[in-house]
Amino acid sequence: AQSVAQPEDQVNVAEGNPLTVKCTYSVSGNPYLFWYVQYPNRGLQFLLKYITGDNLVKGSYGFEAEFNKSQTSFHLKKPSALVSDSALYFCAVRHAVDDKIIFGKGTRLHILP
Amino acid sequence: NAGVTQTPKFRVLKTGQSMTLLCAQDMNHEYMYWYRQDPGMGLRLIHYSVGEGTTAKGEVPDGYNVSRLKKQNFLLGLESAAPSQTSVYFCASSRLESTDTQYFGPGTRLTVL
Numbered sequence: 001a002q003s004v005a006q007p008e009d010q011v012n013v014a015e016g017n018p019l020t021v022k023c024t025y026s027v028s029g030n031p032y033l034f035w036y037v038q039y040p041n042r043g044l045q046f047l048l049k050y051i052t053g054d055n056l057v058k059g060s061y062g063f064e065a066e067f068n069k070s071q072t073s074f075h076l077k078k079p080s081a082l083v084s085d086s087a088l089y090f091c092a093v094r095h096a097v098d099d100k101i102i103f104g105k106g107t108r109l110h111i112l113p
Numbered sequence: 114n115a116g117v118t119q120t121p122k123f124r125v126l127k128t129g130q131s132m133t134l135l136c137a138q139d140m141n142h143e144y145m146y147w148y149r150q151d152p153g154m155g156l157r158l159i160h161y162s163v164g165e166g167t168t169a170k171g172e173v174p175d176g177y178n179v180s181r182l183k184k185q186n187f188l189l190g191l192e193s194a195a196p197s198q199t200s201v202y203f204c205a206s207s208r209l210e211s212t213d214t215q216y217f218g219p220g221t222r223l224t225v226l
Contacts, residue, residue, distance in 0.1 A: 043217030
């Protein structure tokens, strides 16, 4: 079965420090992986996706994600965190059979001023 | 463009009451989705539609019905609301060529007493 796991419910990072939000996946075949962000009282917004090619994918708002096939991971990263990055982050994978998106449970990111 | 809009934003129902949530998109997207978001469970797909006049079940369809009479609208109905349906409901849409990049509405917070 296709699935993603976000092992951390919450991540706290000081402003200006690098941040990492972890995601591991389980898929059959080639993985199509995504990150979405949800700001308070808003719907989800697409951040970035990995389909094929370079293992380092760049997305919106200075975020990037590193695809690691051997570790089946797709961690979200940013070199220098901003307070405005505080939000709920979802990792997702596209189902191989019916193309539906399967979301992880989400990780709440707190950037401390 | 308004993007994806949802009506209403908030609603309180009593057990057994019925209601319809309306989703509208002005991006001419073929695909539309209804999700529910519950704490610690991420987003779960209720129903989706790949085009006008077609609907399909998602992960948690029981207790819900949907209709897509017009391409731009996707309605989610609760015929007899139950407390277990207390949740935040999100509508999303996507292009046929890029189903993994979904555009979300702002959500509807539903409480069933």
